[in-house]
Amino acid sequence: MFRVVGNTFSRAVRSSSTAALECKAFLLSTPHPGVLQVEINRPKKGNSMNADFWLECEQVFNAAADDEKVRSIVLTASGEKFWSAGIDLMQLAGELGQVMEKDDIGHKARALRKMILRLQRPVNAIADCPKPVIGAIHGACIGGAIDVLSACDIRYSSSDAWFTIKEVDVGLAADLGTLQRFPKIIGNDSMARELALTARKFDASEAKDIGFVSKIYENKEETLSAALEVAKGIAEKSPVAVQGTKIVMNYARDHSVADGLVQIAEWNAAQLQSEDLMKSAQAAMMKQPLSDVEFEDL
Numbered sequence: 001m002f003r004v005v006g007n008t009f010s011r012a013v014r015s016s017s018t019a020a021l022e023c024k025a026f027l028l029s030t031p032h033p034g035v036l037q038v039e040i041n042r043p044k045k046g047n048s049m050n051a052d053f054w055l056e057c058e059q060v061f062n063a064a065a066d067d068e069k070v071r072s073i074v075l076t077a078s079g080e081k082f083w084s085a086g087i088d089l090m091q092l093a094g095e096l097g098q099v100m101e102k103d104d105i106g107h108k109a110r111a112l113r114k115m116i117l118r119l120q121r122p123v124n125a126i127a128d129c130p131k132p133v134i135g136a137i138h139g140a141c142i143g144g145a146i147d148v149l150s151a152c153d154i155r156y157s158s159s160d161a162w163f164t165i166k167e168v169d170v171g172l173a174a175d176l177g178t179l180q181r182f183p184k185i186i187g188n189d190s191m192a193r194e195l196a197l198t199a200r201k202f203d204a205s206e207a208k209d210i211g212f213v214s215k216i217y218e219n220k221e222e223t224l225s226a227a228l229e230v231a232k233g234i235a236e237k238s239p240v241a242v243q244g245t246k247i248v249m250n251y252a253r254d255h256s257v258a259d260g261l262v263q264i265a266e267w268n269a270a271q272l273q274s275e276d277l278m279k280s281a282q283a284a285m286m287k288q289p290l291s292d293v294e295f296e297d298l
Contacts, residue, residue: 015030015069016030016064016067016069016070017063017067017069018036018060018063018064018067018069018070019036019280021056021059021060021063023041023052023056024052024056024125025040025041025042025050025052025053025056025057025058026038026039026040026041026053026056026057026060026267027039027041027078028060028127030189031228032228032231032232032235033095033233033235034069034070034071034072034232034235034236035070035071035072035073035074035228035231035235036064036067036070036072036073036074036131037073037074037076037228038060038061038064038073038074038075038076039076039077039078040075040076040078040083040084041077041078042054042075042078043077043078043079043082044290045085045088046079046081046082046084046085046140047077047078047079047082047083047084047085047196048084048085048086048087048088048089048260049084049086049087049088049144049148050088050091051088051091054118054119054122055122057122057123057125057126057148058121058122058125059246061073061122061125061126062125062129064129064131065125065128065130065131068297068298069297070131071131071234071235071239071242071297072131072132072133072134072154072231072232072234072242073129073131073132073133073134073231074133074134074224074227074228075126075133075135075136075148075152075226076133076135076136076224077138077139078218079139080139080220081139081140082140082142083137083139083140083141083145083161084137084140084141084142084144084145084148085140085142085143085145085225086142086144086145087119087143087144087164088145089170092145095115096112098240099111099112099115106157107130108173116175116176117215119176120135120175120176120177123147123148123151123176123177124151124177126148126151126152127151127177127181127250128250130243130246130247131242131243131246132153132154132234132242132246133151133152133153133154133229134152134153134154134155134156134227135148135149135152135154135155135156135227136156136162136220136223136224136226136227136228136280137149137155137156137157137158137204137213137223138157138158138160138219138220138223139160139161139162139220140161141161141162141163141164142163142164142166143164143165143166143167143174144176145163146163146164146165146174146178146182147174147176147177147178148221149212149268150177150178150181150182150185151181152176153246154214154227154230155212155213155214156213156214156216156217156226156227157204157208157215157216157217157218158204158215158217158218158219158220158222158223159204159205159216159217159218159219160204160219160220161204161207161213162201162202162203162204163201163202163207163212164195164199164200164201164202165178165182165196165199165201166193166199167183167196167240168196168199169199170196174196178196179196182196182212184253185212186210186211186212187211187212188210191210199227199239204216214232227249236289236290237280237290238274238276238277238279238280238290238292238295239276239295239296239297239298240271240274240276240277240295240298241276241280243298244267244268244271247267248260248263248264248267251263252264263266265290275296276296279293279294279295280293
């Protein structure tokens with residue numbers, strides 16, 4: 001029915017094509033079989049989100065979604081003080097300036113809408129990627145950083161991290177996903193509105209108290225290590241089960257309980273026919289760790 005392959009699943013040992021992508025704003029690596037590490041790499045600019053960031057973020061997560069060798073993803077950032085300072089305001093100002101040069105208000109509105117939707121796509125690519133994404137957070141997370149982290153499935157934080165939904169302080173409503181995802185994550189509408197309307201800072205302890213992060217670790221290194229260990233454990237499980245769980249939970253978040261129950265019935269009507277179910281069940285009966293089971297890449 002299935003075969004034991006030692007301490008790792010053999011197919012996932014082969015390198016990921018996504019990890020080989022050349023990027024200017026990211027460093028990509030495979031620290032464990034099946035685990036893709038995506039590191040924002042603009043430390044001299046506070047890991048701010050420039051044109052390269054937005055373009056490559058969408059490319060990387062879309063590629064990872066289709067890459068059978070990727071089973072889980074850790075999103076982290078280089079440097080010490082900033083996870084990300086948010087959107088590159090100089091670049092944003094330049095792009096807005098070009099739009100405002102148009103004479104017709106209708107043309108301006110259409111151009112602005114197109115720009116916003118374009119910037120939403122990379123964040124949506126994180127949320128819509130069927131592979132679980134774990135955010136490993138340290139330092140400052142400002143504005144657009146909250147958009148990106150809100151698109152992750154799991155968030156771990158170092159004790160020095162702090163957060164701010166900064167957009168109201170620069171004269172706009174956040175438009176890349178925070179106002180849509182963050183309230184659902186923390187489950188407290190009053191607190192979500194307070195943080196979005198005041199732009200006040202909240203630290204790692206408060207982020208955990210309100211449910212934005214799951215766990216807090218002493219420093220950046222411990223946070224990343226914990227995230228990678230969890231990603232490794234996820235990567236050892238059935239990709240059919242893992243990806244199905246994320247897809248179903250995303251659907252349930254945006255629909256009624258009744259709709260969600262119908263959707264999971266229809267989903268599992270197909271997915272329960274996978275060999276992964278029998279492999280996992282036999283491993284449990286034989287008291288074998290899932291790391292010894294070879295699940296086919298997906």
